[in-house]
Amino acid sequence: MTPARRKRLLLIGLMLAGVGVAVGFALNAFNQNLMYFYPPSDVIAGKAPAGHPFRLGGLVSAGSVQRLPDGLTTRFTVTDQVKSVSVEYTGILPDLFREGQGIVAHGRLRGDGVFVADEVLAKHDEKYMPPEVAASLKGSHDAATGTAP
């Protein structure tokens, strides 16, 4: 390799390293803003912004979904398997919304600790399988934990 080429290669390497470090610092500084949602543990611990809207993400707890008599309002709790937060939402839920499903809700925390959502999105997981496989997986899981399907 000629000296000129080595110099150019070194310059490119330095440029890449410099840009990488700069972007790394910037992303680190903006880490909180890049979080799309807060898990319930953070909300309970008071890390979520109080007073203005934020997003809450987690799993819908099994057996927690209640429909209020007005027919549009739904109450459920969102959990990250450690802590859970009650959510109230008035409106149409996405197709994938069900118990045990991951969701992201946008709204604000009311004084009594209930999260009032104005938008609920379903979060899809990275698993893809046919229904019969899901059924047999669920069957073996329920047998192991002793819960009814």
Add this chain to the structure above:
Amino acid sequence: MWHFFHQLASPRYFYRFAGRILPWLGAACLLLMLAGLYQGLLVAPTDYQQGDSYRIMFIHVPAAWMSLFVYVVMAVSGAVGLVWRIKLAEIVAVASAPIGASFTFLALVTGAIWGKPTWGTWWVWDARLTSELILLFLYLGVIALNSAIEDKRTAARATSVLALVGVVNIPIIHYSVEWWNTLHQGATVTKFDVPSIDLRMLIPLLLMALAFKLFYLVVVLMRARCEILQRERNTGWVRELVEAP
């Protein structure tokens, strides 16, 4: 072996070599794409949660993979062009940009179409979607910068620097779903673990991914040949080629 690569770097030889392998690559790409679409649309079972709407991933996922892959190819060949001043590397870098931009656009559009029924929204500003949008802007920036400079070799050099700066976005896109909480789900296939997807769905996905790779190869070779003719239009061999009956 080295002799072959040295020869290939000469635009004239490359033009002929690419012309000879193009029909074969095109046929292989078509066959793979047909097989992948058949497997994906007719053979693969429906998903337990999403039903049939998940099938858009046979386009979406390969397009998203290719948007990253093409960018890396563009940046690496740009770097080779910068350091060794190989004309062909510059040509490949410049020829790749519009193809990569198309793949990125396709990934964003199919993702939005899938997101509406699945998530309940066309678009969210989460880390994965936003970084992929930035990738589209990087591609557009590369294309714009390249066409803004008159002299082809100067343009290629400026473009390569921009492409190299933007390469920092590639790991961000890939790891965005791990580093931050995003609405977009985590990796299904590209992780150090067993893919969390049924084998009958994985096979068409990989077939389509391979077909997309070949599609890129075919288009980049065609675009590179075109670019070579344009750049070398004043040389003897191009004149001979054009004037030959």
